[in-house]
Amino acid sequence: MNFASDNIVGASAPVLQAIMQANAGTMAAYGNDEISKRIRVRFNEIFEREVSVFFVTTGTAANALALSSAVPPYGLCVCHREAHVIDDECGAPEFFMHGAKLAGLPGVGAKLKAEDVEVYLKSLPKAVKQMPPKALSISQVSEGGLVYGLDELAALGAVCREHGLSFHMDGARFVNALVSLGCTPAEMTWKRGVDILSFGATKNGGLMAEAVVVFKPALAEALDYRSKRAGQIISKGRLVAAQFEGYFADDHWLDNARHANRMAALLSEGLRQLPGVRLAWPTEANEVFPIIPKTLDQALKAAGILYHPWTDLSLPETERIADHEVLIRLVTSWASRAR
Amino acid sequence: MNFASDNIVGASAPVLQAIMQANAGTMAAYGNDEISKRIRVRFNEIFEREVSVFFVTTGTAANALALSSAVPPYGLCVCHREAHVIDDECGAPEFFMHGAKLAGLPGVGAKLKAEDVEVYLKSLPKAVKQMPPKALSISQVSEGGLVYGLDELAALGAVCREHGLSFHMDGARFVNALVSLGCTPAEMTWKRGVDILSFGATKNGGLMAEAVVVFKPALAEALDYRSKRAGQIISKGRLVAAQFEGYFADDHWLDNARHANRMAALLSEGLRQLPGVRLAWPTEANEVFPIIPKTLDQALKAAGILYHPWTDLSLPETERIADHEVLIRLVTSWASRAR
Amino acid sequence: MNFASDNIVGASAPVLQAIMQANAGTMAAYGNDEISKRIRVRFNEIFEREVSVFFVTTGTAANALALSSAVPPYGLCVCHREAHVIDDECGAPEFFMHGAKLAGLPGVGAKLKAEDVEVYLKSLPKAVKQMPPKALSISQVSEGGLVYGLDELAALGAVCREHGLSFHMDGARFVNALVSLGCTPAEMTWKRGVDILSFGATKNGGLMAEAVVVFKPALAEALDYRSKRAGQIISKGRLVAAQFEGYFADDHWLDNARHANRMAALLSEGLRQLPGVRLAWPTEANEVFPIIPKTLDQALKAAGILYHPWTDLSLPETERIADHEVLIRLVTSWASRAR
Amino acid sequence: MNFASDNIVGASAPVLQAIMQANAGTMAAYGNDEISKRIRVRFNEIFEREVSVFFVTTGTAANALALSSAVPPYGLCVCHREAHVIDDECGAPEFFMHGAKLAGLPGVGAKLKAEDVEVYLKSLPKAVKQMPPKALSISQVSEGGLVYGLDELAALGAVCREHGLSFHMDGARFVNALVSLGCTPAEMTWKRGVDILSFGATKNGGLMAEAVVVFKPALAEALDYRSKRAGQIISKGRLVAAQFEGYFADDHWLDNARHANRMAALLSEGLRQLPGVRLAWPTEANEVFPIIPKTLDQALKAAGILYHPWTDLSLPETERIADHEVLIRLVTSWASRAR
Secondary structure (H helix, E strand, O other), X not given: OEOOXXXXXXXXXXXXXXXXXXXXXXXXOOOOOHHHHHHHHHHHHHXXXXXXXXXXXXXXXXXXXXXXXXXXXXXXXXXXXXXXXXXXXXXXXXXXXXXXXXXXXXXXXXXXXXXXXXXXXXXXXXXXXXXXXXXXXXXXXXXXXOOOOHHHHHHHHHHHHHHOOEEEEEEOOHHHHHHHHOOOHHHHOHHHOOOEEEEEOOOOOOOOOEEEEEOOHHHHOOHHHHHHHOOOOOOOOHHHHHHHHHHHHHHHHHHHHHHHHHHHHHHHHHHHHOOOOEEOOOOOOOEEOEEEEHHHHHHHHHOOOEOEEOOOOOOOOOOOOOOOEEEEEEEOOOOOOOO | OEOOOOOOOOXXXXXXXXXXXXXXXXXXXXXXXXXXXXXXXXXXXXXXXXXXXXXXXXXXXHHHHHHHHHOOOOOEEEEEOOOHHHHOOOOHHHHHOOOXXXXXXXXHHHOOOHHHHHHHHHHOOOOOXXXXXXXXXXXXXXXXXXXXXXXXXXXXXXXXXXXXXXXXXXXXXXXXXXXXXOOOHHHHOHHHOOOEEEEEOOOOOOOOOEEEEEOXXXXXXXXXXXHHHOOOOOOOOHHHHXXXXXXXXXXXXXXXXXXXXXXXXXXXXXXXXXXXXXXXXXXXXXXXXXXXXXXXXXXXXXXXXXXXXXXXXXXXXXXXXXXXXXXXXEEOOOOOOOO | OEOOOOOOOOOOHHHHHHHHHHHOOEOOOOOOOHHHHHHHHHHHHHOOOOOEEEEEOOHHHHHHHXXXXXXXXXXXXXXXXXXXXXXXXXXXXXXXXXXXXXXXEOOHHHOOXXXXXXXXXXHOOOOOOOOOEEEEEEEOOOOOOOOOOHHHHHHHHHHHHHHOOEEEEXXXXXXXXXXXXXXXXXXXXXXXXXXEEEEEOOOOOXXXXXXXXXXXXXXXXXXXXXXXXXXXXXXXXHHHXXXXXXXXXXXXXXXXXXXXXXXXXXXXXXXXXXXXXXXOOOOOOOEEOEEEEHHHHHHHHHOOOEOEEOOXXXXXXXXXXXXXXXXXXXXXXXXXXXX | OEOOOOOOEOOOHHHHHXXXXXXXXXXXXXXXXXXXXXXXXXXXXXXXOOOEEEEEOOHHHXXXXXXXXXXXXXXXXXXXXXXXXXXXXXXXXXXXXXXXEEEEEOOHHHOOOHHHHHHHHHHOOOOOOOOOEEEEEEEOOOOOOOOOOHHHHHHHHHHHHHHOOEEEEEEOOHHHHHHHHOOOHHHHOHHHOOOEEEEEOOOOOOOOOEEEEEOOHHHHOOHHHHHHHOOOOOOOOHHHHHHHHHHHHHHHHHHHHHHHHHHHHHHHHHHHHOOOOEEOOOOOOOEEOEEEEHXXXXXXXXXXXXXXXXXXXXXXXXXXXXXXXXXXXXXXXXXXXXX
16 A cells, blocks of 8 residues: 555546547647647636646645746745755756745744734835845645635635735645535636646646646736746647546546545544554645654554655644654555555 | 647557556655566666656656756857747747857758768867857758768768767667668767767657767766756656556557658659659658649648648758749648558 | 947046045945935936836846836847847847847948848748837937937937837937937937937046936836846945936036047048048047058057957948958047047 | 845945045946956955955845856755745746756754754655756855854765765855854865855945855856856946945955944843843844833834844744734844944
8 A cells, every 4th residue: 555645646537538549640749739728628628717727747846836927036935944946856846936035934834823924924125135025935735734714715715916926836736625524616726816726637636747827917928928938838739628628527627636635535534443543633635744753653664565654744732742652644645546 | 730840649548658657656756666666677678878857748858858958058069040948949049048148150951061060160269259159050951851871960060079078969869860870870970979969759759758868978967957947857767757657658659750761752752743843852751841732732631631831941052932932831640541 | 548448447526526425424235325316306307208217236137127028938039139138248138138239230331221220120920939029229320320310319209109118218329329319318318219228438538437318108117127137226326327427417417529529520530631541431429440551550559559350241332441451340438638 | 224134225435445546547348357366366365265255235245146046947945944045036047947846854943963964865866757866055154043053064074975965155244243253264265175165245344245156166267157147247346346345445344244244142131131022043143033011112113123033934843923922023234323
């Protein structure tokens, strides 16, 4: 059993099927094909409005590209101090933003509170030595596996508008959050003030299928140029677009995410039955963060079960990890099976 | 009939097959899987030595990443003035090189002559105002469809060594040149002084399969970091590696290129039979550059045949295009069919 | 006699005087002092309108900073192929513009013709692979010592407006051009469509005194941040501002430039008396570009006279340099003396 | 009385005198003059070894330029979380380093402890997602006005060597630390493992006189190019070099710093006499950090005394600021006078 991440499985059958179908015959390159045009319309339908979509092959590229359109080289981007953009991308955002800075704030379960962001923004000196804040980036699902509620998103959106920040959402696990909240893509994004979204499909069944979805038109203006010079405009673009066709067809994307979340819920319940095991915080999507005895940790590893230890940096004040305990992360996916 | 480029077809059957096979089960992400390890060994065999390989999803990313390892931000990279890196990538190399400069030199059929490079390098002032030359980049096949001979490559390699330049080869059509020369990959690269190679497979049958192959170890040192921060380390990396397995199996890659070149030769001969048609320069790989009457140009377009007009910038002194003529480019591929 | 450049002399007496006076007592740092405020008002008067002024210590910094506000990282800046920004600054513009590209066009005496710029802009493919043109940069005085006439400036300004380019003027020898035309600073800049200006004072009497003067407000918005992060906001800013006070007082700046131009005119006439000597093009400011016999070249050097040889790249079609000749540049300054 | 900073006064008499003297006659530009050559030799004498010196006009430029030579674009630079490079330069280091990241660690009085740096470095994951640490930057004097002792510097130097980091010292107040320790420049830098130094002279009597001094030759290799493209190679370079001549002559630089430190000591003692006033930490150079009653704060301001409030972020665990108190910073200089 491999709980290391949700990218340790391949692509789902419908996605592969769609690639096969799209592969035949000749088509215009670089995304000027029929499938790419079709899928753009589909994105408009899904988000219930006109959106600009830019396809890329990795979540890191999606995040960095999105932020590069929102933050000038002299700007500041606020995020959680455990955010993927600040911690796990070897400085891709700083590279794409040409030296702009990421400011990491604390928050339980790797979630940011609107009031904390507000306080931070107000604390910044109004001086030329201070890089001006230009964007807020959050992860939905958070790096702690928590899901921002619609009210929390609205509150963060309001802070962004008040302070003139663009609002970016890292949606590497977008659908897992979506089905967890049981709302629409529109309700979880632009209707709450989100301006630009990293829309992840790879973890939830895609082969290499990520997209930057832009709600604030100004942010889309130069993204085609930025994407090209980042080496992200795929020559056989239709084979990326096709993945999204297979992904969206017959609610496949939603079903995959529901399954992954259900598996996490089962896992979560099962773990809580075990003596000495508790959760660092609730299981809201497809990731479980239990605090377990080191003895159990050793037993699980001995049994060949794969997963990663996790930092306790975002534990609630009240929780503490004892010397005989360890915090771990278990990730389920569309392909996980219950025993 | 579509001669617009060799990326207007999909992936070849063996490549798709390999993806299917690699897709099953769980594997480590980010290229730490068995297939990725296996294919690295295969690259060593193909190049008859230890090489470092970095997989990316586009040729632009391969070129920009390769150059970023060879040219510091204050450096100069010499190339042909029609090179893909200077003309067709929206400044990707300048982005990855952090502002380093590309210097474009002239040359018939988009090929550089060693003596011209030498003269140019010697003409540069030895002063701090002058960005110091750090790399030479050539395209094999050239943007004019010409193939550098082994002696020409050796001469360019010698100039690079003499002036302390790294030698980069843009091999978007690497195999088409390889089978045209009938030599080994080693003979066409490091044995002629090439330090780093953009190894293209997408145009010749891949789905999204490009690689940076490094012969000079120093250039490989930081490429994993540079690749990560460029958003080019694929999470389901095995599905990129798998493409190369299908590509290399049973000389599939060589067969594909031989077929594409043969189709170009046929096309070339056929065209030369037509009244008022001549070639701007010989057909050496899978691209044909005929100078045709505008009347024929209109007829072909009317017949729905797709191709691009081309610049006459690199015509030989002796050749001139009359007002009633036009220079066009016709590209054949592994999937082209003779009538 | 030293004709190598106009920066081989120190600062003029009034400028030094002004530094002495400003040096006493305490004042706010980083340009928030009274003198800096006063001099900003003076710039408004000189340009007959509200302008934004950013003080820097070198002409290279002024040019690179100005261009960074006008050209995004994915953009193109058109200039003459001999322009200081493309030839003499070790890629400072590319550094400040984060990888944007400079496109160098030909032109006699290092001057650009509006029609040539127009033709070039129209020749650019409308495709994402092509970096979009965002600015035009010219040097007034040109690197060939020629001065753009008011009509020529207006024509270039019109091309910029038509194509949505910002219009930058490198005014390292701004005043030499100004007195040569006998017009006002306003007439030579924003009234002809110039959006941003590198205003040089160092060559004409300053110690370290350059400024970026912005006419298009949008270009000024982030320049204070860009200047700070470029290390160009001087802590004892009043001592830079003071130089401009001394420079502008009692038409000192105009007198210095008139003198330098007069010296160049004298030199020009004198040279033309000599057998076998002719001018590559007219002497319009404080630089003379004679084509002289190599024998004379040797004699002058033997006499200890200092100057630089020059490229013949921008000679008119009609002119050719014979094997026994050489093209040289002689620069006069406010401190030059007639014998 | 103005205690806002030590850059609110002008240049000292000997420095101005030196400028006057150097101003006469013609000299080679861009630092190729006799004075610049002379002063480089002087730096060798002062540091008792061969060093490379690069003159710049601001401390921000010195820091950013120094770090750009030590940290590649994908690298990490460790510093204190209140360091000038991370807090006060609008991202200049990130700009010059092309997107490299600064990691800020805590420490009392803005000083870093070798053991804390060691722990941090060991905590970094060995993975491609993690930017590799390449440099350590400290401020001597620290932003808290504290001076690193020779043993502390040696310990930090040892950590750098062990982990392959370059060791940078921000010496904006270099001499204030030097006379405080009563050691030689060599003892406080390269003999303790410092590889590259921002040598500040402006705050201590210069007009615009800062220098990057390089002890590790590899770090100097490209700094002339980096400096040129940063717009930091001054055309009338002799007038910067001359400032250092005046600065070093007759121990003027040491006398200035001794005076400034003495004034701070006096101020420190005087303050401690006042009821309800205590020091956040000892006064070791020319800055005093008292915690004073808000009533006194108001009284001082009412009396027109200028200074800045300060953050309590680096207070010792034991110290706390009560609601009726405030922490302020008072800076003395070579020009401060005792009453």
